[in-house]
Amino acid sequence: MTGWSIAFGGIARRELLRFTRQRERFLAALVRPLVWLFIFAAGFRSVLGVSIVPPYKTYVLYDVYVTPGLCGMILLFAGMQSSLSMVYDRETGAMRSLLVSPYPRWFLLGAKLTAAVLVAVLQVYAFLLIAWFWEVRPPVIGYLTVLPALILSGLMLGALGLLISSGIRQLENFAGVMNFVIFPMFFASSALYPLWRMQESSTLLHDIAAANPFTHAVELVRFALYGQLNPAAAAITLLCLIVFFAATVFMYDPAKGLWRGKKGGA
Amino acid sequence: MTDTADAPALSIAAVSHRFGSKAALQDVSLTVPRAAFCALLGVNGAGKTTLFSLITRLYDSTSGRIAVAGFDARRTPGKALARLGVVFQSRALDGDLTLRQNLTYHAALHGISARKAAPRIAEVLALVDLAPQMDARVSTLSGGQQRRAEIARALLHRPELLLLDEATAGLDVRARADVLALVRRLIAQEGVSTLWATHIFEEMESADHVVVLHQGRVLADTTAGDLAGTGTLSEGFMALTGERA
Numbered sequence: 001m002t003g004w005s006i007a008f009g010g011i012a013r014r015e016l017l018r019f020t021r022q023r024e025r026f027l028a029a030l031v032r033p034l035v036w037l038f039i040f041a042a043g044f045r046s047v048l049g050v051s052i053v054p055p056y057k058t059y060v061l062y063d064v065y066v067t068p069g070l071c072g073m074i075l076l077f078a079g080m081q082s083s084l085s086m087v088y089d090r091e092t093g094a095m096r097s098l099l100v101s102p103y104p105r106w107f108l109l110g111a112k113l114t115a116a117v118l119v120a121v122l123q124v125y126a127f128l129l130i131a132w133f134w135e136v137r138p139p140v141i142g143y144l145t146v147l148p149a150l151i152l153s154g155l156m157l158g159a160l161g162l163l164i165s166s167g168i169r170q171l172e173n174f175a176g177v178m179n180f181v182i183f184p185m186f187f188a189s190s191a192l193y194p195l196w197r198m199q200e201s202s203t204l205l206h207d208i209a210a211a212n213p214f215t216h217a218v219e220l221v222r223f224a225l226y227g228q229l230n231p232a233a234a235a236i237t238l239l240c241l242i243v244f245f246a247a248t249v250f251m252y253d254p255a256k257g258l259w260r261g262k263k264g265g266a
Numbered sequence: 267m268t269d270t271a272d273a274p275a276l277s278i279a280a281v282s283h284r285f286g287s288k289a290a291l292q293d294v295s296l297t298v299p300r301a302a303f304c305a306l307l308g309v310n311g312a313g314k315t316t317l318f319s320l321i322t323r324l325y326d327s328t329s330g331r332i333a334v335a336g337f338d339a340r341r342t343p344g345k346a347l348a349r350l351g352v353v354f355q356s357r358a359l360d361g362d363l364t365l366r367q368n369l370t371y372h373a374a375l376h377g378i379s380a381r382k383a384a385p386r387i388a389e390v391l392a393l394v395d396l397a398p399q400m401d402a403r404v405s406t407l408s409g410g411q412q413r414r415a416e417i418a419r420a421l422l423h424r425p426e427l428l429l430l431d432e433a434t435a436g437l438d439v440r441a442r443a444d445v446l447a448l449v450r451r452l453i454a455q456e457g458v459s460t461l462w463a464t465h466i467f468e469e470m471e472s473a474d475h476v477v478v479l480h481q482g483r484v485l486a487d488t489t490a491g492d493l494a495g496t497g498t499l500s501e502g503f504m505a506l507t508g509e510r511a
Contacts, residue, residue, distance in 0.1 A: 018362060104344070
């Protein structure tokens with residue numbers, strides 16, 4: 001093993017260990033989408049019929065429609081949660097000791113991001129397993145093809161979380177970010193209702209949702225779960241990932257961004 | 267590559283740093299020779315933490331030169347950081363994980379595999395008298411034990427220079443003496459050089475190399491005995507800076 005893979009392995013192992021130590025966090029991460037699936041989706045089932053739009057080949061129940069959106073929700077919350085832990089780490093010395101590792105910063109940040117996404121993907125599979133018993137049953141191949149989509153979407157949302165974390169000075173400011181980032185991103189997207197339905201009520205909302213990176217992450221997952229590739233969604237998600245991550249590396253660069261102009265310790 | 271075996275453990279030459287319009291460090295120079303102890307004395311806000319942030323590359327140093335064991339911190343940051351062990355003022359170990367898990371993680375950050383790290387972890391924990399606590403959760407250790415564990419963490423990758431930022435802050439007298447005795451022993455046994463930043467002057471011995479940092483400037487680079495003169499070190503410091511230590 002090279003030093004790089006050892007360093008990555010160490011970061012990933014720490015992320016997993018921390019996760020298993022906090023069992024409440026795993027349950028919370030699992031209960032949240034299940035509440036939506038069991039209660040919200042069940043209630044809407046009769047109100048909202050979804051017509052035949054790709055990737056679906058038949059009429060689908062609302063539960064089925066909303067499942068990829070809830071996968072996205074898990075990734076979105078996980079991404080923000082890992083950025084929250086970055087802010088927390090910065091208040092303690094954990095972030096400093098990560099950054100004084102001799103490996104370059106882009107690598108350390110990328111390793112932390114990837115490790116957090118792997119944990120989030122495990123949560124998504126746990127959710128999909130329970131959804132299977134709720135009779136949300138995509139084709140078997142979908143469980144395999146969804147994996148790269150989950151990783152790409154997770155990386156993009158995690159990179160956004162990291163970028164936000166670099167702009168936050170204190171832990172207390174984080175609640176505001178939750179309100180101003182997570183909820184608008186989730187509700188103004190195709191996670192809960194298809195874009196074409198949104199257009200019927202508000203063109204503006206439709207346009208906002210179409211520009212929302214989270215919409216494309218959800219659509220990427222939705223198509224992949226049915227063994228299909230949505231090239232536009234994949235391209236936009238990848239592009240957003242590159243932009244968010246590059247901006248994060250810039251913010252964490254010692255010469256610029258985050259640390260400059262800040263008095264005293266981190 | 268230049269021959270670095272003879273280079274001092276740390277060499278800081280004419281380093282300045284500003285936060286906006288406020289000068290945090292002005293023309294700071296100091297040298298820590300090999301296998302030597304050097305204390306950086308200063309009141310809170312003197313610029314000690316800023317200087318440490320520059321050495322560890324949390325901030326970029328734009329003027330002057332910083333070299334760790336002969337490696338320029340700006341041009342070869344990876345090589346400089348690899349030779350550096352740091353104990354921060356704030357806690358870096360994860361309270362939820364055991365000492366062994368924490369140290370395995372920090373070894374990995376330096377590219378040391380878990381298998382290779384295992385004997386070294388046992389070794390550094392023995393050095394800091396924490397071998398029996400290896401599988402204890404860090405949150406169950408006392409303040410003094412946690413500090414010693416932080417020092418063990420900083421030593422994992424056999425650094426040539428150890429930086430300690432207020433390593434005894436928040437500890438009682440007994441634990442403070444233990445930590446300082448440990449560091450002095452490490453210098454003798456492991457040959458690691460140490461830069462010890464503190465505002466607790468009673469800790470110093472008269473032969474210790476001390477550098478006084480005040481309002482971002484180096485006011486003295488001497489021994490504790492010289493600085494103290496006929497009085498105490500605190501009195502010598504006050505005479506020099508016109509401030510209470």
